[in-house]
Amino acid sequence: MTLAIFDLDNTLLAGDSDHLWGEFLVERGIVDARAYREANDRFYRDYQAGNLNIHEYLDFALDLLRRHPPEQLEQWRREFLDTRIEPIILPAGRDLLDRHRRRGDHLMIITATNDFITAPIAERLEVGTLLATLVERRDGHYTGKATGVPCYREGKVRRLGQWLEETGESLSGGWFYSDSHNDLPLLEQVDNPVAVDPDPLLEETARKRGWHIMSLREE
Numbered sequence: 001m002t003l004a005i006f007d008l009d010n011t012l013l014a015g016d017s018d019h020l021w022g023e024f025l026v027e028r029g030i031v032d033a034r035a036y037r038e039a040n041d042r043f044y045r046d047y048q049a050g051n052l053n054i055h056e057y058l059d060f061a062l063d064l065l066r067r068h069p070p071e072q073l074e075q076w077r078r079e080f081l082d083t084r085i086e087p088i089i090l091p092a093g094r095d096l097l098d099r100h101r102r103r104g105d106h107l108m109i110i111t112a113t114n115d116f117i118t119a120p121i122a123e124r125l126e127v128g129t130l131l132a133t134l135v136e137r138r139d140g141h142y143t144g145k146a147t148g149v150p151c152y153r154e155g156k157v158r159r160l161g162q163w164l165e166e167t168g169e170s171l172s173g174g175w176f177y178s179d180s181h182n183d184l185p186l187l188e189q190v191d192n193p194v195a196v197d198p199d200p201l202l203e204e205t206a207r208k209r210g211w212h213i214m215s216l217r218e219e
Contacts, residue, residue: 003171004100005160005186006127007178008111008118011196012093014217017085017121018061018113019044024080031064048199050182054112054155058146062135065116066144073116073142081120089125092216096177097125106169110160110176110186112152116142131159156186181205 009016022040025031039060046052065073100107108129109122115132122130136147149155149162164171175192176183181201187193195206195213206213 001169002103002105003108003169003174003190004097004105005108005110005174005176005190006093006097007176007180007183007196008109008121009113010179011177011216012090012097012109012125013085013121014088014090016044016113017117020084020088021080021117022061024076024084025064028076028079030076047182050201052152052182054150054152058114058133058150059144062114062142062146063144065135065142070141077116077120080117081124085121086124090216092218094125096216097127100175105175110151110156112150112156112182114146129163131156131163153182154185156183157189160186160189178202187211 006012009018019040022036026033026037026040043052043057043060046057097107106129107127108131109118109125109127110131111118112133114135115130116135118132119130131151133151134147136143136145149158151159160171163169171190173192174190175194176187176190177194177196178187179196179198179202181199184202184205193206193211195202195211197215197217198206198213203213205211
Protein backbone atom coordinates (compact mmCIF):
# COMPACT_ATOMS: atom_id res chain seq x y z
CA MET A 1 0.00 0.00 0.00
CA THR A 2 1.32 3.42 -0.98
CA LEU A 3 0.68 6.41 1.23
CA ALA A 4 -0.60 9.61 -0.37
CA ILE A 5 -0.27 12.30 2.29
CA PHE A 6 -1.76 15.76 1.97
CA ASP A 7 -1.33 18.94 3.91
CA LEU A 8 -4.69 20.68 4.28
CA ASP A 9 -4.46 24.46 4.60
CA ASN A 10 -3.49 26.26 1.38
CA THR A 11 -3.01 22.87 -0.24
CA LEU A 12 -6.38 21.14 -0.54
CA LEU A 13 -8.05 24.35 0.67
CA ALA A 14 -7.67 27.80 -0.87
CA GLY A 15 -7.07 29.28 2.55
CA ASP A 16 -6.04 28.49 6.11
CA SER A 17 -8.82 26.89 8.15
CA ASP A 18 -7.18 27.72 11.49
CA HIS A 19 -6.86 31.42 10.72
CA LEU A 20 -10.32 31.50 9.12
CA TRP A 21 -11.84 30.02 12.28
CA GLY A 22 -10.43 32.99 14.18
CA GLU A 23 -11.90 35.36 11.60
CA PHE A 24 -15.25 33.59 11.90
CA LEU A 25 -15.22 34.04 15.69
CA VAL A 26 -14.49 37.75 15.27
CA GLU A 27 -17.17 38.29 12.66
CA ARG A 28 -19.80 36.46 14.72
CA GLY A 29 -18.99 38.58 17.78
CA ILE A 30 -17.98 35.54 19.81
CA VAL A 31 -14.64 37.06 20.84
CA ASP A 32 -13.30 40.57 21.37
CA ALA A 33 -12.81 41.67 17.79
CA ARG A 34 -9.79 43.92 18.01
CA ALA A 35 -7.67 41.94 20.47
CA TYR A 36 -8.48 38.54 19.00
CA ARG A 37 -7.92 39.54 15.39
CA GLU A 38 -4.62 41.22 16.26
CA ALA A 39 -3.37 38.07 18.00
CA ASN A 40 -4.75 35.75 15.32
CA ASP A 41 -3.05 37.73 12.56
CA ARG A 42 0.23 37.92 14.48
CA PHE A 43 0.36 34.17 15.00
CA TYR A 44 -0.44 33.62 11.32
CA ARG A 45 2.42 35.90 10.27
CA ASP A 46 4.72 33.97 12.61
CA TYR A 47 3.61 30.73 10.95
CA GLN A 48 4.27 32.10 7.48
CA ALA A 49 7.72 33.27 8.59
CA GLY A 50 8.51 29.86 10.07
CA ASN A 51 8.97 31.04 13.66
CA LEU A 52 5.61 30.22 15.23
CA ASN A 53 5.69 29.17 18.88
CA ILE A 54 3.17 26.37 18.49
CA HIS A 55 2.53 26.01 22.22
CA GLU A 56 1.73 29.71 22.68
CA TYR A 57 -0.51 29.60 19.65
CA LEU A 58 -2.40 26.55 20.87
CA ASP A 59 -2.97 28.15 24.28
CA PHE A 60 -4.49 31.12 22.45
CA ALA A 61 -6.52 29.21 19.87
CA LEU A 62 -7.92 26.46 22.07
CA ASP A 63 -8.93 28.51 25.10
CA LEU A 64 -12.26 29.38 23.52
CA LEU A 65 -13.19 25.69 23.43
CA ARG A 66 -12.86 25.56 27.20
CA ARG A 67 -15.24 28.46 27.72
CA HIS A 68 -18.26 27.20 25.80
CA PRO A 69 -20.39 24.03 25.96
CA PRO A 70 -19.74 21.41 23.27
CA GLU A 71 -23.23 21.81 21.82
CA GLN A 72 -22.66 25.50 21.16
CA LEU A 73 -19.22 24.87 19.71
CA GLU A 74 -20.60 22.24 17.34
CA GLN A 75 -23.30 24.64 16.14
CA TRP A 76 -20.69 27.30 15.40
CA ARG A 77 -18.50 24.73 13.70
CA ARG A 78 -21.29 23.59 11.38
CA GLU A 79 -21.90 27.19 10.35
CA PHE A 80 -18.16 27.72 9.87
CA LEU A 81 -17.81 24.65 7.68
CA ASP A 82 -20.77 25.59 5.51
CA THR A 83 -19.94 29.27 5.09
CA ARG A 84 -16.14 29.44 5.26
CA ILE A 85 -14.73 26.01 4.36
CA GLU A 86 -17.03 24.55 1.73
CA PRO A 87 -16.42 27.50 -0.65
CA ILE A 88 -12.62 27.09 -0.48
CA ILE A 89 -12.38 23.33 -1.05
CA LEU A 90 -10.41 23.18 -4.29
CA PRO A 91 -12.06 21.08 -7.04
CA ALA A 92 -8.61 20.18 -8.37
CA GLY A 93 -7.73 19.00 -4.88
CA ARG A 94 -10.73 16.66 -4.88
CA ASP A 95 -9.62 15.40 -8.31
CA LEU A 96 -6.11 14.72 -7.00
CA LEU A 97 -7.51 12.79 -4.06
CA ASP A 98 -9.66 10.78 -6.45
CA ARG A 99 -6.67 9.94 -8.67
CA HIS A 100 -4.79 8.48 -5.72
CA ARG A 101 -7.96 6.76 -4.51
CA ARG A 102 -8.43 5.05 -7.87
CA ARG A 103 -4.82 3.85 -7.74
CA GLY A 104 -5.55 2.16 -4.43
CA ASP A 105 -3.30 4.47 -2.40
CA HIS A 106 -4.00 5.09 1.27
CA LEU A 107 -5.10 8.71 1.68
CA MET A 108 -4.00 10.74 4.69
CA ILE A 109 -4.34 14.37 5.71
CA ILE A 110 -1.65 15.64 8.05
CA THR A 111 -2.12 19.12 9.47
CA ALA A 112 -1.04 21.39 12.28
CA THR A 113 -4.60 22.66 12.63
CA ASN A 114 -6.42 21.02 15.51
CA ASP A 115 -8.80 18.11 15.05
CA PHE A 116 -11.85 20.06 16.31
CA ILE A 117 -11.65 22.06 13.08
CA THR A 118 -10.15 19.50 10.71
CA ALA A 119 -11.91 16.22 11.52
CA PRO A 120 -15.15 17.26 9.78
CA ILE A 121 -13.16 18.71 6.85
CA ALA A 122 -11.37 15.39 6.34
CA GLU A 123 -14.77 13.69 6.48
CA ARG A 124 -16.13 16.00 3.78
CA LEU A 125 -13.11 15.18 1.65
CA GLU A 126 -13.68 11.46 2.30
CA VAL A 127 -10.19 10.99 3.72
CA GLY A 128 -10.34 8.41 6.47
CA THR A 129 -6.93 8.96 8.06
CA LEU A 130 -6.27 12.31 9.72
CA LEU A 131 -3.21 13.27 11.73
CA ALA A 132 -3.87 16.64 13.35
CA THR A 133 -3.03 18.45 16.56
CA LEU A 134 -5.23 16.78 19.17
CA VAL A 135 -7.53 18.76 21.45
CA GLU A 136 -7.88 17.37 24.96
CA ARG A 137 -11.35 16.46 26.25
CA ARG A 138 -12.40 15.44 29.74
CA ASP A 139 -15.88 14.29 30.69
CA GLY A 140 -17.18 15.37 27.30
CA HIS A 141 -15.83 18.92 27.53
CA TYR A 142 -12.80 20.54 25.94
CA THR A 143 -10.07 21.56 28.36
CA GLY A 144 -8.57 24.26 26.14
CA LYS A 145 -5.31 22.33 25.90
CA ALA A 146 -3.66 20.20 23.26
CA THR A 147 -2.58 16.67 24.01
CA GLY A 148 0.29 14.66 22.59
CA VAL A 149 2.79 15.95 20.05
CA PRO A 150 1.57 19.01 18.12
CA CYS A 151 1.36 18.06 14.44
CA TYR A 152 3.64 20.89 13.30
CA ARG A 153 7.00 20.90 11.50
CA GLU A 154 9.10 18.07 13.02
CA GLY A 155 6.00 17.09 14.98
CA LYS A 156 4.42 15.91 11.73
CA VAL A 157 7.36 13.55 11.21
CA ARG A 158 7.00 12.23 14.77
CA ARG A 159 3.24 11.78 14.51
CA LEU A 160 3.56 10.01 11.17
CA GLY A 161 6.31 7.80 12.60
CA GLN A 162 4.01 6.83 15.47
CA TRP A 163 1.23 6.00 13.02
CA LEU A 164 3.55 3.90 10.87
CA GLU A 165 4.74 1.99 13.92
CA GLU A 166 1.19 1.41 15.16
CA THR A 167 -0.13 0.26 11.79
CA GLY A 168 2.90 -1.58 10.45
CA GLU A 169 2.67 0.44 7.24
CA SER A 170 5.63 1.77 5.27
CA LEU A 171 6.55 5.17 3.87
CA SER A 172 8.23 3.52 0.88
CA GLY A 173 7.02 5.05 -2.38
CA GLY A 174 4.93 7.58 -0.46
CA TRP A 175 3.76 10.99 -1.60
CA PHE A 176 3.43 14.23 0.34
CA TYR A 177 1.76 17.34 -1.04
CA SER A 178 2.27 20.66 0.73
CA ASP A 179 2.38 24.40 0.14
CA SER A 180 4.55 25.39 3.10
CA HIS A 181 8.24 25.50 3.95
CA ASN A 182 7.15 24.52 7.46
CA ASP A 183 6.62 21.04 6.01
CA LEU A 184 10.18 20.60 4.75
CA PRO A 185 10.99 18.10 7.55
CA LEU A 186 8.31 15.74 6.24
CA LEU A 187 8.80 16.51 2.55
CA GLU A 188 12.40 15.36 2.99
CA GLN A 189 11.21 11.99 4.30
CA VAL A 190 9.09 10.85 1.34
CA ASP A 191 10.07 9.43 -2.02
CA ASN A 192 7.69 11.76 -3.86
CA PRO A 193 7.65 15.29 -2.38
CA VAL A 194 5.35 17.69 -4.21
CA ALA A 195 5.22 21.46 -3.69
CA VAL A 196 1.63 22.65 -4.24
CA ASP A 197 1.19 26.37 -4.92
CA PRO A 198 4.27 26.76 -2.73
CA ASP A 199 5.34 29.71 -0.65
CA PRO A 200 8.56 31.38 -1.90
CA LEU A 201 10.95 29.45 0.34
CA LEU A 202 9.41 26.08 -0.48
CA GLU A 203 9.37 26.91 -4.19
CA GLU A 204 13.06 27.83 -4.10
CA THR A 205 13.91 24.65 -2.22
CA ALA A 206 11.82 22.48 -4.54
CA ARG A 207 13.51 23.92 -7.63
CA LYS A 208 16.97 23.37 -6.18
CA ARG A 209 16.18 19.76 -5.28
CA GLY A 210 14.25 18.91 -8.41
CA TRP A 211 10.96 18.27 -6.65
CA HIS A 212 7.73 18.41 -8.59
CA ILE A 213 5.86 21.74 -8.35
CA MET A 214 2.17 21.97 -9.19
CA SER A 215 -0.88 24.14 -8.74
CA LEU A 216 -4.38 23.18 -7.67
CA ARG A 217 -5.65 26.72 -8.23
CA GLU A 218 -4.94 27.35 -11.90
CA GLU A 219 -7.97 27.66 -14.15
